[in-house]
Amino acid sequence: MEILNDPSSSIYTETLEKQIIFINNRLNTINNRYLNDMCGLSGTKSMIANHLNKGPAQNLVQNFFKTNNICSNCNCKRGENNIRQLERAHCNRYSRLDLLVLALEDLYIDENTPIPCGKILNKFIEKHKLCPIYTLCNICHNKYDNHT
Numbered sequence: 001m002e003i004l005n006d007p008s009s010s011i012y013t014e015t016l017e018k019q020i021i022f023i024n025n026r027l028n029t030i031n032n033r034y035l036n037d038m039c040g041l042s043g044t045k046s047m048i049a050n051h052l053n054k055g056p057a058q059n060l061v062q063n064f065f066k067t068n069n070i071c072s073n074c075n076c077k078r079g080e081n082n083i084r085q086l087e088r089a090h091c092n093r094y095s096r097l098d099l100l101v102l103a104l105e106d107l108y109i110d111e112n113t114p115i116p117c118g119k120i121l122n123k124f125i126e127k128h129k130l131c132p133i134y135t136l137c138n139i140c141h142n143k144y145d146n147h148t
């Protein structure tokens with residue numbers, strides 16, 4: 001499954017190419033409560049990134065990106081070979097927290113200057129132009145996260 005982490009592999013480049021178009025279109029049309037939330041956050045970069053990581057950023061990714069109905073690795077569908085479900089799998093080169101930190105790098109001024117939460121999350125979605133999200137079945141997803 002190393003191929004999923006190889007930026008020169010065709011699955012990596014093709015997934016990313018489609019994803020960039022998808023992000024541009026969806027950011028223009030989506031109405032999402034996390035992206036609309038303009039409440040300001042202040043503190044260190046890592047405090048803000050950790051605050052957003054588990055709840056808002058995770059829920060936003062679930063809502064923003066869709067899954068395909070076939071696993072990118074084994075090409076199976078739900079119900080085949082004991083597959084329970086198809087899941088979104090972040091390319092392991094970047095974690096969700098890494099992408100939040102990258103987003104903050106672009107917006108951060110200092111510890112006392114609040115940044116609107118929705119602006120950070122918008123930038124965070126943009127940072128997914130660096131990081132393909134694959135559709136994997138629960139079995140491949142488990143292997144991927146434990147062995148790469």
Ligand SMILES: [Zn+2]
Pocket residue numbers: 071072073074075076136137138139140141
């Ligand atoms: Zn699979």
